[in-house]
Amino acid sequence: MAEAAEFQGTPSAPARRWFRRTAALLAGVPLLAGVLQLPAAPAARATGPQPAAAPSGSRTVDVDITGLTPTTPSENDTLTITGTVTNNGRSTVSGASVALRVGPPMNSRTAIEDAAERKGYDSSRDGLEIGGKYARKVGKLRAGVSRDFTLSVPVKELRLNQPGAYLIGVALSGESGSEPWPHVLGIERTFLPWQPSGAPKKTRLTYLWPLISTSHLMARTEADEQQTPIFRDDTLRADLAPGGRLQQMVALGKDLPVTWVIDPDLLASAHAMTEDYLIEKEDGSTEEGEGQADARQWLGELQKAVQGHQVVALPFADPDLASLAHRGTKVSGALSHLQSATRLSATTVESILGVKPRTDFAWPVDGAIDRSIVGVATSAGAHNIIARGDSLRETGDLLYTPTAARQIGGGNTAIVADARLSTVFSGDMTRAENATPAVQRFLAQSQMLTMQAPDKQRSIVVAPQRMPTTSQAQAMAAALGGLQGGRWTQPSTLGDAAKAKPDPGATRKVPGDRAYRTALRRHELPTGAFEEIQKTQVALNRFKVILTAKERVVTPFGTAIMREMSTSWRADATGATDYRRSINAYLKELSGKVRLIPKTKVTLSGRSATIPVTVQNGLAQDVKGLTLSLKSSQPIRLQVSDAQTIDIERGHSQSLKFGTTAKANGRVFVTAQLITADGQPYGEEMPFEVNVTEATSTVILVIAGGVLLLVLAGIRIYVQRKRAGHDGDSDENNKTDMTDGSKAADEDERADESGGPNAVVPEQPSDPTPDTGSQNAEPSGSGEKVDH
Numbered sequence: 001m002a003e004a005a006e007f008q009g010t011p012s013a014p015a016r017r018w019f020r021r022t023a024a025l026l027a028g029v030p031l032l033a034g035v036l037q038l039p040a041a042p043a044a045r046a047t048g049p050q051p052a053a054a055p056s057g058s059r060t061v062d063v064d065i066t067g068l069t070p071t072t073p074s075e076n077d078t079l080t081i082t083g084t085v086t087n088n089g090r091s092t093v094s095g096a097s098v099a100l101r102v103g104p105p106m107n108s109r110t111a112i113e114d115a116a117e118r119k120g121y122d123s124s125r126d127g128l129e130i131g132g133k134y135a136r137k138v139g140k141l142r143a144g145v146s147r148d149f150t151l152s153v154p155v156k157e158l159r160l161n162q163p164g165a166y167l168i169g170v171a172l173s174g175e176s177g178s179e180p181w182p183h184v185l186g187i188e189r190t191f192l193p194w195q196p197s198g199a200p201k202k203t204r205l206t207y208l209w210p211l212i213s214t215s216h217l218m219a220r221t222e223a224d225e226q227q228t229p230i231f232r233d234d235t236l237r238a239d240l241a242p243g244g245r246l247q248q249m250v251a252l253g254k255d256l257p258v259t260w261v262i263d264p265d266l267l268a269s270a271h272a273m274t275e276d277y278l279i280e281k282e283d284g285s286t287e288e289g290e291g292q293a294d295a296r297q298w299l300g301e302l303q304k305a306v307q308g309h310q311v312v313a314l315p316f317a318d319p320d321l322a323s324l325a326h327r328g329t330k331v332s333g334a335l336s337h338l339q340s341a342t343r344l345s346a347t348t349v350e351s352i353l354g355v356k357p358r359t360d361f362a363w364p365v366d367g368a369i370d371r372s373i374v375g376v377a378t379s380a381g382a383h384n385i386i387a388r389g390d391s392l393r394e395t396g397d398l399l400y401t402p403t404a405a406r407q408i409g410g411g412n413t414a415i416v417a418d419a420r421l422s423t424v425f426s427g428d429m430t431r432a433e434n435a436t437p438a439v440q441r442f443l444a445q446s447q448m449l450t451m452q453a454p455d456k457q458r459s460i461v462v463a464p465q466r467m468p469t470t471s472q473a474q475a476m477a478a479a480l481g482g483l484q485g486g487r488w489t490q491p492s493t494l495g496d497a498a499k500a501k502p503d504p505g506a507t508r509k510v511p512g513d514r515a516y517r518t519a520l521r522r523h524e525l526p527t528g529a530f531e532e533i534q535k536t537q538v539a540l541n542r543f544k545v546i547l548t549a550k551e552r553v554v555t556p557f558g559t560a561i562m563r564e565m566s567t568s569w570r571a572d573a574t575g576a577t578d579y580r581r582s583i584n585a586y587l588k589e590l591s592g593k594v595r596l597i598p599k600t601k602v603t604l605s606g607r608s609a610t611i612p613v614t615v616q617n618g619l620a621q622d623v624k625g626l627t628l629s630l631k632s633s634q635p636i637r638l639q640v641s642d643a644q645t646i647d648i649e650r651g652h653s654q655s656l657k658f659g660t661t662a663k664a665n666g667r668v669f670v671t672a673q674l675i676t677a678d679g680q681p682y683g684e685e686m687p688f689e690v691n692v693t694e695a696t697s698t699v700i701l702v703i704a705g706g707v708l709l710l711v712l713a714g715i716r717i718y719v720q721r722k723r724a725g726h727d728g729d730s731d732e733n734n735k736t737d738m739t740d741g742s743k744a745a746d747e748d749e750r751a752d753e754s755g756g757p758n759a760v761v762p763e764q765p766s767d768p769t770p771d772t773g774s775q776n777a778e779p780s781g782s783g784e785k786v787d788h
Contacts, residue, residue, distance in 0.1 A: 055088045058184045058185060059119065059120055060186060061174075062186060063085050063098075064188060066432035067083070068082075070482075071440060072443060073194070079154075081150070083098075086144075086145070092176075098170060098171070098172050099131045099135035102166060102167075103125060105165060121171065168192045169189045193447040193482075195487040203459075204460065205492060207259070211261070211263065212318055214235075214572070218560065227556070234291070247294075259311075263316075264313055312357060316344040318567045321567075326516070331531050333537065337565060338376070341562045341565075342382070359382070362377035364385070366388060367422070368520055387417065389418055404416050408509075421449075422463050425468070429475045435474070442479040458500075459492060461497050524570070536564075539584075545676045552621060564576070593616075594619060602691070606662070609659075610658060612655045614654065617653070626645065628674055633671070634669075637666065641659040641660070669690070672685070672688070673685045
């Protein structure tokens with residue numbers, strides 16, 4: 001009670017001391033917690049996601065550069081930069097202004113990459129502000145609000161003292177509610193190449209301009225005379241139409257110093273669209289395609305664009321070399337398709353574009369190589385492998401980027417594309433704030449590459465992504481346009497790059513198979529895909545030998561098999577599976593149109609007879625070279641005549657008759673099988689049952705005579721009874737009756753001595769010849785044709 005009273009009133013001296021010590025201890029808890037990282041009390045712990053902290057300092061405002069011209073200015077030019085500023089903070093920015101800042105020139109390619117990735121303002125590295133009349137006031141900028149800006153600064157005011165890739169930035173300065181003093185609230189950097197005069201040794205630059213698409217054509221065609229092609233969808237038309245991806249690639253590339261890298265399958269598909277074609281719908285039906293005009297215009301423009309340029313043709317349908325090397329080599333015969341695709345490549349390009357392409361280059365996905373990929377690529381005759389620097393990395397002491405070409409053994413050359421220049425446009429280029437810095441980054445890297453060894457001329461190759469989007473192609477074209485002045489680079493072809501003298505210190509050792517990137521290996525075609533491809537090829541080989549117009553089947557299925565191995569399936573594994581299954585199903589359907597008409601049980605009476613078997617040809621062409629063979633499961637009981645050859649016109653059926661010899665009664669199973677000219681079975685065996693019921697001629701005569709006697713006896717009894725009822729019957733009449741009876745008996749005896757024919761009784765409507773008796777035991781020859 002006393003303690004309670006003390007706490008309720010004025011504390012005593014001891015109590016005051018206790019309070020002071022406790023208060024001091026509590027005051028030190030935050031400091032101790034900061035030092036010892038004490039966990040918060042359970043009641044104070046957050047139970048859910050905390051809101052993100054508002055941007056502050058030099059990240060308060062987001063600055064985007066959406067345009068910069070000219071990309072490579074001269075001394076008398078005016079640099080114009082456009083962009084947008086957005087206040088991402090939670091308070092209004094006041095007194096805001098935008099100004100250009102010029103930093104020092106970059107001293108290495110790595111420094112360019114580091115500066116491009118750096119965030120936030122750094123006064124020691126972001127240079128001096130070009131303010132005054134060249135700055136632009138923004139005024140108040142409320143939270144979440146964006147404003148556009150334009151800066152125009154004469155190049156002479158930038159104080160560019162020496163050639164190089166200068167770091168420039170656009171910075172917004174002002175005051176925020178949480179930081180009410182003038183300072184940089186946001187900055188965006190890019191690069192400005194400065195080369196007032198030409199470099200002493202200009203870099204030879206080869207830029208690959210790829211015309212590659214996904215697989216569009218199916219193996220299935222219409223059965224008409226023209227074999228109207230059928231497309232998986234109508235996406236190719238959209239790409240070829242004005243404004244489409246492929247139309248833009250041609251329109252942009254025609255005026256650029258590039259080497260065209262073309263998949264011949266794209267040309268073949270576009271050429272097929274110039275005439276009548278069909279589009280497969282989701283339900284399996286088809287509709288007429290309407291892209292003929294777009295296809296004709298695109299091909300016409302491409303023919304003009306490639307004139308005077310080097311054209312490299314990839315193997316038909318751009319087969320996935322890495323998948324073949326890592327998975328396909330486990331399946332016998334898979335590599336033969338690469339060789340076929342290479343042979344078809346040159347003829348396709350030359351016949352459609354009228355130019356002779358180079359076919360001795362191989363381009364694995366992303367330029368990633370290992371020893372097995374090189375082995376597969378060179379097996380088809382490509383002795384120049386387009387690799388990339390992040391796959392064939394430099395391991396020596398070179399202080400500069402070496403020439404792309406280097407010998408890798410076996411008479412083969414690796415053309416190592418520069419990884420930084422090749423990947424700079426692989427991102428989202430639909431937004432100007434991404435495309436503009438990417439263009440400047442490309443130009444800065446190419447200039448710095450030349451400046452690494454100014455007294456040494458080198459040959460550099462750029463191999464961009466296989467299927468650039470429209471916006472990516474536009475950014476690529478803008479970058480190449482910035483090099484047109486030729487101040488530090490000069491254009492070169494891929495053929496010339498392959499012949500360039502290699503740097504002695506450049507890496508030449510091809511990585512082992514384990515060095516192949518896991519991310520790329522994950523998207524390879526599986527081994528099972530190549531097994532399915534080979535099953536299709538085996539079935540096609542068996543089918544084509546019976547055809548009289550082989551090209552109508554071999555050509556569409558052969559190219560479809562090549563398309564099954566296309567690199568484009570890496571982005572669509574499900575589509576690849578569906579495509580393979582559709583080819584197998586259609587080939588099975590087509591080959592099944594030449595078939596044996598099923599038979600039900602056949603009954604044979606007698607020692608010898610014939611069995612008819614009908615073959616149907618439902619194809620739109622004649623078949624020949626087939627042999628039909630019948631095999632008895634018990635030759636001792638039932639023998640069948642030899643196999644017979646058969647040729648069948650399109651849309652017809654034909655029957656063959658096989659002689660049989662029965663030696664015992666009972667059931668015997670017979671198997672019918674079609675065989676091709678090379679001795680391979682065609683289609684499934686057709687088993688059917690034959691029931692032999694042998695009855696001798698003596699037995700038949702006895703039975704027939706007995707029946708006849710019974711009939712005559714019945715007639716005689718009837719006549720006698722009728723005549724007995726008439727009183728006026730004379731002896732003469734009785735004599736006549738006896739005479740008639742004797743004649744009837746004589747006739748009965750003659751009937752006993754006669755015999756009946758043996759017969760076969762067909763038991764199914766498919767047997768076209770019901771009279772197959774013993775008198776027709778020989779084979780029927782060409783048989784009977786039955787129109788559908």
